[in-house]
Amino acid sequence: MYVIDTITHRLKRGCETMAYPKGPAPALPDRHGGALRVDATKCVADCDACVPVCPTEAITRKAGQAVALDLGRCIFCTECVTACPTKAITQTNDHRLATRKREDLVLGGGGLEEVRLAAALDEKLRKLFGRSLRLRQVSAGGCNACEADTNVLGTIGWDLSRFGIQFVASPRHADGLLVTGPVSKNMELALKKTWDAVPEPKLVIAVGACAIAGGPFVGHSQVNDGASAVVPVDLFIPGCPPHPLTILDGLLRLLGRLEEKQGEHRA
Amino acid sequence: MEMADFVRTVATDLDRGGRLCSWFGVPEGGATRIVAVIAFDADNTLAVGRSKPVTGSYKSLTVTHAQAHLFERELWEQHGLIPEGHPWLKPVRKIQNNAPAVGEFFRVDGGEIHEVAVGPVHAGIIEPGHFRFQCAGEEVLHLEIALGYQHRGAEAVLPGGPHRATMSQMETVAGDTTIAHATAYATVLEALAGTEAPLRAQWLRSLALELERLANHTGDLGALANDVAFLPTSSACGKIRGDFLNLTAIICGNRFGRGLVRPGGCRHDLDEERAKLLLERLTAALAEADQAALWLWDAVSARARFENTGVVHAKQASEIGLVGLAARACGLLRDARFDHPMGWHRFAQVPVSVWPGGDVFARARVRALEIQRSGQFLKEQLVAPPDGEVRSELTPPMPDSLAVALVEGWRGEVCHVALTDATGHFRRYKITDPSFHNWTGLALALRGTAISDFPICNKSFNLSYCGFDL
Numbered sequence: 001m002y003v004i005d006t007i008t009h010r011l012k013r014g015c016e017t018m019a020y021p022k023g024p025a026p027a028l029p030d031r032h033g034g035a036l037r038v039d040a041t042k043c044v045a046d047c048d049a050c051v052p053v054c055p056t057e058a059i060t061r062k063a064g065q066a067v068a069l070d071l072g073r074c075i076f077c078t079e080c081v082t083a084c085p086t087k088a089i090t091q092t093n094d095h096r097l098a099t100r101k102r103e104d105l106v107l108g109g110g111g112l113e114e115v116r117l118a119a120a121l122d123e124k125l126r127k128l129f130g131r132s133l134r135l136r137q138v139s140a141g142g143c144n145a146c147e148a149d150t151n152v153l154g155t156i157g158w159d160l161s162r163f164g165i166q167f168v169a170s171p172r173h174a175d176g177l178l179v180t181g182p183v184s185k186n187m188e189l190a191l192k193k194t195w196d197a198v199p200e201p202k203l204v205i206a207v208g209a210c211a212i213a214g215g216p217f218v219g220h221s222q223v224n225d226g227a228s229a230v231v232p233v234d235l236f237i238p239g240c241p242p243h244p245l246t247i248l249d250g251l252l253r254l255l256g257r258l259e260e261k262q263g264e265h266r267a
Numbered sequence: 268m269e270m271a272d273f274v275r276t277v278a279t280d281l282d283r284g285g286r287l288c289s290w291f292g293v294p295e296g297g298a299t300r301i302v303a304v305i306a307f308d309a310d311n312t313l314a315v316g317r318s319k320p321v322t323g324s325y326k327s328l329t330v331t332h333a334q335a336h337l338f339e340r341e342l343w344e345q346h347g348l349i350p351e352g353h354p355w356l357k358p359v360r361k362i363q364n365n366a367p368a369v370g371e372f373f374r375v376d377g378g379e380i381h382e383v384a385v386g387p388v389h390a391g392i393i394e395p396g397h398f399r400f401q402c403a404g405e406e407v408l409h410l411e412i413a414l415g416y417q418h419r420g421a422e423a424v425l426p427g428g429p430h431r432a433t434m435s436q437m438e439t440v441a442g443d444t445t446i447a448h449a450t451a452y453a454t455v456l457e458a459l460a461g462t463e464a465p466l467r468a469q470w471l472r473s474l475a476l477e478l479e480r481l482a483n484h485t486g487d488l489g490a491l492a493n494d495v496a497f498l499p500t501s502s503a504c505g506k507i508r509g510d511f512l513n514l515t516a517i518i519c520g521n522r523f524g525r526g527l528v529r530p531g532g533c534r535h536d537l538d539e540e541r542a543k544l545l546l547e548r549l550t551a552a553l554a555e556a557d558q559a560a561l562w563l564w565d566a567v568s569a570r571a572r573f574e575n576t577g578v579v580h581a582k583q584a585s586e587i588g589l590v591g592l593a594a595r596a597c598g599l600l601r602d603a604r605f606d607h608p609m610g611w612h613r614f615a616q617v618p619v620s621v622w623p624g625g626d627v628f629a630r631a632r633v634r635a636l637e638i639q640r641s642g643q644f645l646k647e648q649l650v651a652p653p654d655g656e657v658r659s660e661l662t663p664p665m666p667d668s669l670a671v672a673l674v675e676g677w678r679g680e681v682c683h684v685a686l687t688d689a690t691g692h693f694r695r696y697k698i699t700d701p702s703f704h705n706w707t708g709l710a711l712a713l714r715g716t717a718i719s720d721f722p723i724c725n726k727s728f729n730l731s732y733c734g735f736d737l
Contacts, residue, residue, distance in 0.1 A: 006499045006562050016506060029513065031520030031535065055435040075435055077526050137392040141419050143442025143733050144394055145523045148486075149391045153507035169390035186416045186736075187395060188365035190387045216435040222362065222420035240435075240525060243444070244509075 001140055019160040020245075021258060025095060028243060033078055033091030035115060036106035040066030042088035050089060054217055056209065060109075066111025072102060072212040072226075075240035098237045098250030102228065105212070105236060118235055120256030125201060129175055130255050132164040135196065136174035136203070140191050141223055142181030146208035149176065165251055171195075176203030176234075182210040182223040183230055195231045196234040205235045205254070207247060212236050248259035270325045273301065273318035280314060281332050286601075287588055288313070288673065290328075290338035290684045291697045292346040295320045296557050299346040302494040302697075303673055304684060308606040313671060325347035332684075334588030337703060341714055353503060360415035360736050367397075367415030367712075375401040375408050387416045402718055410713040410721075412706050417736035429456070429530075431665075438525050438696035441700055441734030444513075446475045448674030448698070448734075449528035451683040454609065454672040455478035456530040457665035459687060462609075466653045468532035469524045473611035474648060475515060475524050477641040478679040482511035484634040484641075487729050491631055492563055494723045495572040500566050503559035517545050532658030546649045553642040576710035577724035580625055589708045591679015592637065592703045593728055596629035597620045602735035603675035612675075617644045632726040664691045676701060678730065700734030 015044040018026060028034050050059050050067060058073035059080055067087060069080070080089050088108075096117055097104050104116035120126060139147050153160040154167070168174050171194045183191060197206070206227045208213035214225035227233050237250040251260045268276065281287060285305040292299040298320035305314045327350030328335040341359050348357065357370035374382070381402055387395035391718040396415040399529045401409040421440055425433065437452040440447045450472050463651050464472070480665040489504025512522035515585050519527035519535045527533055537545070558697055579589070584597035592600040602619045606611045620636035622629040674681045681702030713721060 005362075005565075009558065010499065016288045028515035029520050031518075032516065034522060051565075052431070055432045055433065057431070074526070076521075077435065082545065127410065136388075138388055139392075139417075141417050142394065143439040143732065145439070145445070146443030147392050148443060149522065152509055155504050155509060157509060158505050167392055171388075181417070182419060184416065184418055184736075185362045185365055186360070186367045187387065187416050190395060190416065192365075194388055210439075211571075216432050216439050217419045217421070218432075219423060220420040222418055222423070240521075241523070245524070 010148060016156050017162070018157055021252060025245060028093060028095050028245065032243065033081070034093040034095050035097050035101065036069060036074065036076070036081070036107070037092050037114050038067065038069050039088050039090070039113060040108045040110065041110070043067055044086055045069055047085065049083045049085060051081040053083045055079070056216060065110055066108050068111070069107045069215070070105060071097065071107060071115060072105040072236060073209060073214075073259060074238060075209050075215060095245045096249050097239065097242065097246050098235055098253055100167045102212070102233070102236060105238060108112045114266045118245045118250060118253045121254060122250070126256050128201065129203070130257070133251070133255060134166055134168045134174045134177070135176055135178045136171045136194060137167050137178045137180070138191050138194050140179060140181040140208060140227070141184035142189035142208070142212070142219070146180035146211070149241045150180070150207060150247060153248055158244060158248065160248070162251065163255070163257065164200070171197035172199070174198050174202070176205065177212045177231065178205045179227040180207050180208055180235050182214040182217045182225060183227055184223050188224060188230055188256070191230050204231045205234045205237065205250070207237045208242060209238060209240045210237060215240060268316070268318055270301070270318050270321045273316065274326060274328050275301050277305065277328060278331055281334070284309055285314070285582045286335050286384060287332070287338065288680065288685055289697055289699045290335060290342065291684070291695070292342050292348065293686060294346065294491050295454045298322045299348055301342070302684070302686070304682065306607065306673070308601060311606055313607065313673070315669065315671065320382070321348060326351050329353050333586050334704070337659070337707070338552045341470045345663065346581070350372070354423060358415070358719060360418040367413065367418070372399045372402070372413070373409060374409050376402070388549035390634040394568045394733050398721075400713070400718055405719065407713045407716055407718050410710045411484050412710055414706070414735050417733040419733070419737070420699055421737040422696065425693050428696065434529065437619060437692060440737065441459045441697055441702070441731040442523060444479065444676045444678065444681065444700070444731065444734065446472065446479045446524045446528060447674045447681045450476065450610065451672040451681050453528050453530045454674070455670045455683050455685045456661060456664060458598040458670035458672070459668055459685060460661045462661070463497040463657075465659055467654045467655045468657045469610040470648065470653050471518070471533045471537055471657060472516045472528055473615070474645060475527055475705050476674070476676070477617070477645050478511060478515045479524060480641050481638055482508050482515070483677040484638050485511060488560060488563065488631060488634055488724065491573070491723060492569065495569050497566055497569040500559045501523070501562040503555065507552055507556050507559065507638070510548065514545055514549055517541055531659065531661040532656070538654070538655045542652065543647050546646065549642070549645055549649070553638070556638055557560045560638070570628065571684065572723065573631055574626060574718050576627045577716055577727060578624070579628045579708050579712050583711055585623065588704050589709065590704045591675070592633045593630060593679065593705050593708050595619065603673045607673045609673060610712040615644065615648060617641060624671070627723050627727040632704070664706070666691045678702060681707065700731055700737060702730040702735045705730050706735060714723065
């Protein structure tokens with residue numbers, strides 16, 4: 001009788017796909033903290049408490065400047081938030097983190113306070129990809145966490161295909177690559193060949209601290225410190241791994257399918 | 268011990284019920300000393316042995332004991348020691364021209380024989396690896412698995428450590444096994460400091476470990492259902508898996524448990540209110556997981572695809588040193604939580620889930636049983652927390668010492684071994700992910716199976732590429 005049981009059960013549950021982005025975004029776990037913010041004016045002179053606690057050396061402080069935090073390298077362990085005596089680095093609980101440029105992820109040091117969120121593709125590309133984007137996923141030294149939380153977007157709760165975004169089984173069918181992992185030397189050739197096999201015009205999306213800057217493995221001779229060393233990256237989505245909501249936000253932002261402006265989310 | 272005696276002693280130990288947990292070289296002068304960690308599961312004991320420094324070659328252990336075959340290949344690759352008589356000596360992860368130096372593949376010759384090559388980049392969202400099948404029509408005669416694509420140098424960087432990034436690297440050795448690897452590492456450092464983490468931290472780690480198991484097992488049941496096009500269980504499990512990950516995020520904010528386990532304890536505590544919320548959501552998710560699994564067992568069409576597919580016999584499993592759920596699905600009683608209890612598992616046990624058969628069905632059944640039993644463990648433990656702190660300060664590691672930690676991760680035994688030098692820094696740190704033992708099991712499971720059954724066989728093991736490649 002499993003057929004009837006199964007159908008009954010499914011009917012009872014109804015639609016399980018979240019309302020977002022039409023409705024409000026689901027809340028991040030309270031201890032997640034979301035994007036970090038750097039208020040350089042709060043940095044006191046001669047303090048570098050946050051620098052040595054950062055496992056990926058994402059924080060630097062040049063003489064005479066405030067600290068600079070590179071959210072591309074950051075694995076969001078929040079040791080710096082705990083270590084900072086003046087609350088110059090704080091959590092925002094904002095899930096939105098994706099940027100178009102690598103430098104837009106570098107906060108403080110006399111520059112940005114918060115990440116400069118990704119702008120949409122130009123009109124021509126938006127016309128091509130805006131309602132139908134096919135991606136080939138390449139894990140190149142990824143630990144399977146970024147991969148898992150990308151996979152999650154295909155489950156019924158997130159239902160990525162309602163936006164016309166799908167992961168495909170061949171680079172020939174793809175409009176771009178979604179790369180995870182620091183790009184191990186052993187995957188360099190495979191990544192390059194996959195990229196070459198994708199027809200023009202094409203995109204690259206780097207997901208996670210490893211794919212952006214090498215993550216915890218930055219500086220190892222066996223890795224390339226991120227996808228940019230091999231392919232040109234169009235969208236950076238930070239995190240270790242990024243929350244599925246952060247990845248979805250990045251994809252929709254790139255396609256110009258999110259209306260709200262920076263700052264609106266927390267209002 | 269002289270090398271020849273050492274190999275003979277290890278062989279004798281393996282013959283009397285021992286199991287090779289780890290086998291690796293430690294550079295000493297211009298030579299290499301070999302260290303072996305052997306588990307006697309039935310006696311609940313571990314044995315550690317070491318050879319005198321050797322150079323050149325020695326008589327291979329693999330010739331008589333197949334479970335050593337990858338360890339000896341690795342030793343050869345890392346230290347240049349040649350195991351004489353090794354039947355298949357080739358690189359494990361070495362880099363050559365921006366790809367792994369996989370060497371020649373085993374080939375079957377004959378008029379009807381054809382070869383199928385798959386990977387490294389696969390058709391889904393999955394880690395890279397290369398599979399080479401020798402087939403006669405649909406039937407797979409032999410499968411050779413060539414990995415190394417994920418090699419990040421996780422182990423090579425550790426001598427001289429612990430370094431600033433070491434804890435984060437341990438959490439990402441195999442990202443879906445964050446808690447097990449982090450716990451093994453933290454336990455090693457605690458042992459080297461001559462202490463252990465506060466009880467409350469051990470309790471919290473055990474909760475996180477079982478939550479990790481729940482999430483992965485549920486995901487795998489869904490993936491297995493998906494591969495035989497049984498969508499009710501597939502779509503339900505996809506969601507429930509996320510629910511379990513979110514339970515871990517209640518504890519520490521991260522769905523994979525990153526930032527929770529630290530040497531000396533845990534970075535977050537689970538207060539009463541959080542524990543209550545966790546229990547409430549856990550109970551709901553467990554009920555759903557049970558329901559989703561029931562659909563699968565009820566569906567004759569799905570069961571028929573699982574039964575007698577990808578069989579590994581108990582004798583083979585024992586010979587190749589299979590661990591974890593893959594071993595238990597061959598009827599072997601093998602579970603580090605039971606055989607070599609550590610941390611909180613010394614005080615609170617999870618019954619070992621065993622199923623005979625060694626096929627895809629058995630591996631699915633063991634997962635479902637473990638979901639029930641880990642769920643029950645969590646329900647009992649969440650309402651009975653020990654008091655106290657969750658973190659204590661650790662003293663630096665003791666010099667010239669050795670520490671071993673075995674943690675039963677969701678795939679199986681995670682083994683970490685550390686040796687310190689005269690200054691208390693790592694002289695050698697060896698990580699053995701359960702996948703290192705178990706990939707051979709998948710290759711054996713494919714023999715005599717139709718190549719179209721590869722996806723469900725692969726999914727039924729669901730092994731780690733990066734955990735193997737390090």
